[in-house]
Amino acid sequence: MMVEAVETFDGWYSLHDLRSIDWTAWKYAKEEERQNAIAEFTELLSKWEAVEENKQGSHAFYKVVGQKADFIFMFLRPTMEELNELETELNKSKFAEFLIPAHSYVSVVEISRYQPEKPGEDLENTPYIQGRLYPTLPKWDYMSFYPMDRRREGNDNWYTLEKDVRGKLLYEHSKTGRKYAGKIQQVITGSIGFDDWEWGVTLFAHDVIQLKKIVYEMRFDEVSSRYGEFGEFFVGTIMNKEELANYLAV
Numbered sequence: 001m002m003v004e005a006v007e008t009f010d011g012w013y014s015l016h017d018l019r020s021i022d023w024t025a026w027k028y029a030k031e032e033e034r035q036n037a038i039a040e041f042t043e044l045l046s047k048w049e050a051v052e053e054n055k056q057g058s059h060a061f062y063k064v065v066g067q068k069a070d071f072i073f074m075f076l077r078p079t080m081e082e083l084n085e086l087e088t089e090l091n092k093s094k095f096a097e098f099l100i101p102a103h104s105y106v107s108v109v110e111i112s113r114y115q116p117e118k119p120g121e122d123l124e125n126t127p128y129i130q131g132r133l134y135p136t137l138p139k140w141d142y143m144s145f146y147p148m149d150r151r152r153e154g155n156d157n158w159y160t161l162e163k164d165v166r167g168k169l170l171y172e173h174s175k176t177g178r179k180y181a182g183k184i185q186q187v188i189t190g191s192i193g194f195d196d197w198e199w200g201v202t203l204f205a206h207d208v209i210q211l212k213k214i215v216y217e218m219r220f221d222e223v224s225s226r227y228g229e230f231g232e233f234f235v236g237t238i239m240n241k242e243e244l245a246n247y248l249a250v
């Protein structure tokens with residue numbers, strides 16, 4: 001049996017970078033050293049903001065709740081090289097001397113194309129698809145990130161399903177998703193060949209409870225109940241540049 005893959009539109013490359021703060025080292029550092037670290041890091045944030053304003057990428061910066069990490073950054077850039085440069089620049093900064101790597105995830109913004117293109121249509125270049133492939137990440141109050149796979153076990157094997165069946169299941173999924181319009185913004189990134197799971201799911205919300213509601217409701221969609229496998233979840237609250245010094249005050 002030959003099963004057809006699906007064509008994907010691929011946008012900006014993505015790095016989720018999670019760090020914990022070495023509070024002991026931070027407390028023992030001299031006040032001047034701490035101030036220098038904050039000033040230099042604030043400059044980095046401003047640099048990333050300029051990239052975002054010029055539509056050359058985007059980023060999200062949240063405080064992680066719980067012990068898995070203290071910060072989560074999500075960076076979007078046109079190339080893998082730029083992601084690598086960006087993380088190296090961060091690693092070389094004074095502030096990074098007080099940061100402990102907690103987790104990272106490499107992927108690329110992805111839209112799968114299950115609907116056949118109408119004759120003469122150039123879907124990839126429509127403003128809607130371009131906006132989703134090269135998004136400015138929302139600065140909403142809450143963010144959740146987790147990786148996932150599609151199951152391949154016995155009778156529950158996503159990769160032996162015909163393309164039209166998969167398309168139908170994802171269409172059902174999108175109907176659940178659309179109920180959350182204005183409440184949840186999702187960015188799906190593909191990581192097959194890049195990282196340990198097949199997709200990264202990044203969700204933004206104004207109201208944190210909506211993160212739980214959408215993930216719970218989707219658990220009952222066949223595409224998740226039968227074909228979804230989930231990794232570790234990270235949830236956070238937005239970090240503003242203005243609040244950084246206060247957050248780091250010891």
Ligand code: VOV
Binds near residue numbers: 174184214228
């Ligand atoms: C916020 C709501 C929302 C909406 C509207 C939405 C819609 C859609 C559409 C229309 C499509 C298909 C085309 C495309 O864009 O690729 C998808 C695709 C996908 N989704 Fe989705 N999704 C949402 C939200 C949403 C969530 C919360 C999750 C996590 C699932 C869960 O159980 O925790 C998810 C996962 C995915 C994945 C992994 C894919 C790629 C699957 C593949 O095999 O290719 N997604 N999704």
